[in-house]
Amino acid sequence: MIYERKSMTKIEPRTLKGFRDFGPEKQMARQAWFGKIQNVFESFGFLPMATPVLEYKEILMGKYGEDEKLVYSFKDNGDRDVAMRYDLTVPLARYIAENQGRLVYPFKRYQIAPVWRADNPQKGRFREFYQCDIDVVGSTAALSDAEVIACSAKALEAVGLSDYKIRLNDRRNFEVFGESASDIIRSIDKFDKIGLDGVVSELESKGVSADKIATAKQIMEGSASLQYAEQLEKLRADIIKLGISEVNIVIDPSIARGLDYYTSTVFEIVIPSMPEFGSVCSGGRYDSLVDQYSEQSVPAVGGSIGVDRLFDALAEKGEANTESVVKALIINFDEALQDEYTALATKLRAQGIAVELYYEPVKLDKQFKYAESKQIPYAIVMGTDEQAKGVVKLKNMQTREQVECSEEELIKTLS
Amino acid sequence: MIYERKSMTKIEPRTLKGFRDFGPEKQMARQAWFGKIQNVFESFGFLPMATPVLEYKEILMGKYGEDEKLVYSFKDNGDRDVAMRYDLTVPLARYIAENQGRLVYPFKRYQIAPVWRADNPQKGRFREFYQCDIDVVGSTAALSDAEVIACSAKALEAVGLSDYKIRLNDRRNFEVFGESASDIIRSIDKFDKIGLDGVVSELESKGVSADKIATAKQIMEGSASLQYAEQLEKLRADIIKLGISEVNIVIDPSIARGLDYYTSTVFEIVIPSMPEFGSVCSGGRYDSLVDQYSEQSVPAVGGSIGVDRLFDALAEKGEANTESVVKALIINFDEALQDEYTALATKLRAQGIAVELYYEPVKLDKQFKYAESKQIPYAIVMGTDEQAKGVVKLKNMQTREQVECSEEELIKTLS
Numbered sequence: 105m106i107y108e109r110k111s112m113t114k115i116e117p118r119t120l121k122g123f124r125d126f127g128p129e130k131q132m133a134r135q136a137w138f139g140k141i142q143n144v145f146e147s148f149g150f151l152p153m154a155t156p157v158l159e160y161k162e163i164l165m166g167k168y169g170e171d172e173k174l175v176y177s178f179k180d181n182g183d184r185d186v187a188m189r190y191d192l193t194v195p196l197a198r199y200i201a202e203n204q205g206r207l208v209y210p211f212k213r214y215q216i217a218p219v220w221r222a223d224n225p226q227k228g229r230f231r232e233f234y235q236c237d238i239d240v241v242g243s244t245a246a247l248s249d250a251e252v253i254a255c256s257a258k259a260l261e262a263v264g265l266s267d268y269k270i271r272l273n274d275r276r277n278f279e280v281f282g283e284s285a286s287d288i289i290r291s292i293d294k295f296d297k298i299g300l301d302g303v304v305s306e307l308e309s310k311g312v313s314a315d316k317i318a319t320a321k322q323i324m325e326g327s328a329s330l331q332y333a334e335q336l337e338k339l340r341a342d343i344i345k346l347g348i349s350e351v352n353i354v355i356d357p358s359i360a361r362g363l364d365y366y367t368s369t370v371f372e373i374v375i376p377s378m379p380e381f382g383s384v385c386s387g388g389r390y391d392s393l394v395d396q397y398s399e400q401s402v403p404a405v406g407g408s409i410g411v412d413r414l415f416d417a418l419a420e421k422g423e424a425n426t427e428s429v430v431k432a433l434i435i436n437f438d439e440a441l442q443d444e445y446t447a448l449a450t451k452l453r454a455q456g457i458a459v460e461l462y463y464e465p466v467k468l469d470k471q472f473k474y475a476e477s478k479q480i481p482y483a484i485v486m487g488t489d490e491q492a493k494g495v496v497k498l499k500n501m502q503t504r505e506q507v508e509c510s511e512e513e514l515i516k517t518l519s
Numbered sequence: 520m521i522y523e524r525k526s527m528t529k530i531e532p533r534t535l536k537g538f539r540d541f542g543p544e545k546q547m548a549r550q551a552w553f554g555k556i557q558n559v560f561e562s563f564g565f566l567p568m569a570t571p572v573l574e575y576k577e578i579l580m581g582k583y584g585e586d587e588k589l590v591y592s593f594k595d596n597g598d599r600d601v602a603m604r605y606d607l608t609v610p611l612a613r614y615i616a617e618n619q620g621r622l623v624y625p626f627k628r629y630q631i632a633p634v635w636r637a638d639n640p641q642k643g644r645f646r647e648f649y650q651c652d653i654d655v656v657g658s659t660a661a662l663s664d665a666e667v668i669a670c671s672a673k674a675l676e677a678v679g680l681s682d683y684k685i686r687l688n689d690r691r692n693f694e695v696f697g698e699s700a701s702d703i704i705r706s707i708d709k710f711d712k713i714g715l716d717g718v719v720s721e722l723e724s725k726g727v728s729a730d731k732i733a734t735a736k737q738i739m740e741g742s743a744s745l746q747y748a749e750q751l752e753k754l755r756a757d758i759i760k761l762g763i764s765e766v767n768i769v770i771d772p773s774i775a776r777g778l779d780y781y782t783s784t785v786f787e788i789v790i791p792s793m794p795e796f797g798s799v800c801s802g803g804r805y806d807s808l809v810d811q812y813s814e815q816s817v818p819a820v821g822g823s824i825g826v827d828r829l830f831d832a833l834a835e836k837g838e839a840n841t842e843s844v845v846k847a848l849i850i851n852f853d854e855a856l857q858d859e860y861t862a863l864a865t866k867l868r869a870q871g872i873a874v875e876l877y878y879e880p881v882k883l884d885k886q887f888k889y890a891e892s893k894q895i896p897y898a899i900v901m902g903t904d905e906q907a908k909g910v911v912k913l914k915n916m917q918t919r920e921q922v923e924c925s926e927e928e929l930i931k932t933l934s
Contacts, residue, residue: 114811114812114814115577115578115811115812116812117578117613117614117616117617117812117813118613118617119570119571119574119575119613119617120571120573120574120575120595123571123573124571125568125570125571125614125617126569126570127568127618128566128567128628131566131567131568131569132566132567134569135567143871146844146845146873147868147871147872147873147874148873149845149848149874149875149876151543151546151547151844152546152547153540153541154540154541154549155534155540155541156534156538156540157572157603157633158535158538159534160533160535162530163530163532176573178593180535180591180637181588181591181637182637186535188572198532198533198534199532199540201532202533202534203542208889208892208893210878213543218572220573222595222596231573232571232572232573240878243878243879245878245879247857247861247876247879248878251876251878345858345861345862345865346861346864346865347868347869396529396530397529397530397531397532398529399529429566430561430564430566433564442662446662446757446760446761447760449761450760450761450762453562453563453673453762454762456562457562458561458562458563458564459562459564460563460564460627461564461662461666463625463655463660463662463663463666464658464660464662474623477623478566478623
């Protein structure tokens with residue numbers, strides 16, 4: 105044998121903590137979900153775009169606040185400081201700055217792709233996970249904020265979610281905090297996790313003044329008077345006009361979002377019945393992010409579905425899709441008929457029918473078990489008798505019924 | 520404003536050498552191609568699977584011969600040695616070993632995903648590129664080799680390639696070289712690039728004996744008598760039965776493939792009219808790879824389409840798909856009718872029709888130009904007159920024809 109093992113020591117087959125394999129059944133369901141989300145994104149006129157997994161590290165730095173330490177970064181073979189994509193928004197801003205003059209605005213794109221965060225793995229949190237993002241770049245129209253949010257919500261509906269809540273806020277409501285706003289926002293962002301008292305004691309430990317803490321409390325309790333209440337009401341009305349039920353939308357002054365780059369509208373979508381999954385979608389307006397790479401300012405608004413958290417929530421609700429794409433297994437019944445089996449498989453595939461061909465003439469029982477374990481709905485059996493008559497036996501794997509049929513009838517049944 | 524820049528120094532917006540962005544037009548075409556390839560894979564009964572981008576470094580080492588230095592590896596935040604996926608085969612072998620007892624064999628999976636190689640960027644070669652892989656694990660049937668190759672070729676046909684050539688060989692034909700086989704294989708693998716003389720002088724510099732060099736020359740010239748000629752003829756016949764034209768398949772004893780892990784069948788697919796793109800697909804049987812992680816041996820055969828190279832070749836042939844998914848742009852004609860426009864957009868989207876809504880009531884000319892630049896086929900214009908009559912004007916952006924139609928007619932035309 106040509107191939108020689110470098111060493112007889114076995115390497116333990118394992119995946120890194122926070123990383124996952126998706127076997128065929130799970131991946132089929134995931135792909136179906138991605139497809140549905142993609143359809144909704146395209147129905148709103150968002151088109152796909154792709155950026156690399158690796159970026160120059162400097163592109164990513166200074167955007168994520170205290171979470172910056174979670175960026176996977178390293179020196180590549182050419183001694184360049186590189187980093188793995190932490191979200192899909194910062195690479196988009198880099199792309200916009202790099203291609204500014206060549207683009208048509210409003211530039212509407214979606215991206216469905218994995219990102220990496222060296223986070224502490226816990227329920228619903230992974231180090232590698234997918235995001236489904238939409239962004240409108242180059243428009244300050246209030247309608248673009250509404251479309252991003254409505255489209256995100258429609259995508260959630262498309263994968264079977266109905267009991268969600270969109271929470272809206274405007275970050276400019278935090279301008280009352282002056283220079284310490286960024287710090288206070290990061291603490292208020294933890295309100296859901298650590299509660300009012302938790303936020304207050306964090307603010308105290310940060311040395312925030314008593315009157316600012318009092319204002320923060322009012323905001324979290326919903327008793328503060330908001331400067332941008334009217335804009336938020338208009339935004340809510342626009343989202344409703346774009347097809348989202350009003351019961352699904354609340355204005356919530358405590359929504360802050362941790363990321364540094366949001367400038368006005370911020371939102372998140374949660375599943376009230378499953379608070380353990382946190383927000384399954386979030387986003388906002390970020391009118392100054394592109395400025396970091398460019399002399400020209402480009403406004404933008406976007407949303408991001410944290411699809412892995414969502415899929416886990418859906419799987420827990422039993423919404424997984426397990427229908428087989430393979431319509432039939434051609435049973436390898438008689439060694440002498442190998443060529444007939446391959447010819448039949450080729451004919452059916454040419455008709456757009458997905459079929460599997462069992463490779464070896466092993467015991468029938470084993471072959472039927474294979475079809476069952478893969479949830480293939482039909483088995484096709486052809487022996488010399490059937491071949492002579494120009495027919496096949498078609499067995500419904502669910503009902504166990506078996507019928508004799510011509511090739512034409514076979515194609516009709518499987519199509 | 521809440522958002523404050525960390526620094527006024529602009530960061531140059533740029534991508535790493537060997538990495539690419541794909542803007543909407545290119546990415547639409549890519550997704551369409553991926554979809555076609557996926558359909559073919561599924562028609563042969565391959566199901567999707569996904570593995571992480573990062574693996575423990577030790578999982579990847581010792582598999583790629585001298586190319587091992589091209590693996591992107593680094594220490595993560597937890598001081599673990601990790602590496603980015605170099606191909607889709609080694610992670611599959613790791614997955615098989617890890618889940619051996621839980622899987623149903625033959626295990627047939629496909630994976631369409633990017634891999635990373637710190638290669639020297641050149642025409643058609645990138646540091647980040649997609650592979651489309653299919654593998655049959657757990658079968659030694661000759662038919663599984665044939666299916667992998669036929670299915671790969673069918674996938675190439677599905678994206679518009681017809682003038683390709685499948686070159687088949689059996690690595691066991693190199694067993695005549697005894698212990699120096701691995702070294703000699705790696706040199707013969709460069710035959711296409713550096714020619715007969717190049718391989719010979721490389722073998723000489725490696726200190727290979729004169730009689731072995733003579734045999735290598737015979738193999739490359741096609742004059743060697745092959746030990747596994749019969750098996751290769753049978754493989755070729757099976758591939759033809761699975762729907763591939765015989766003119767597309769040659770047995771070529773000089774095909775070696777550089778990777779260490781192949782054990783018998785090896786193949787590659789080239790486009791003779793575009794030799795500069797090298798092989799667009801390759802693979803083979805690797806019956807001992809899983810052994811490295813497991814006490815139990817699991818045979819396997821697979822193929823991999825180097826889809827980026829293929830897409831570049833297709834793009835050069837002008838096969839790019841540029842049809843718009845967005846069917847119409849709703850013109851923002853009258854500020855007073857905003858609510859009518861959003862309502863119409865929502866209605867059409869609910870019918871599964873992708874439409875864009877222009878966000879602001881700017882000059883008509885600008886809005887029509889936007890539709891043109893995005894190749895949107897129709898524009899919908901509704902002013903107060905039309906609204907009163909319950910109609911819209913539908914403008915064909917290609918012919919410039921404009922017709923008045925009811926909502927019902929509109930849905931019919933755009934569906």
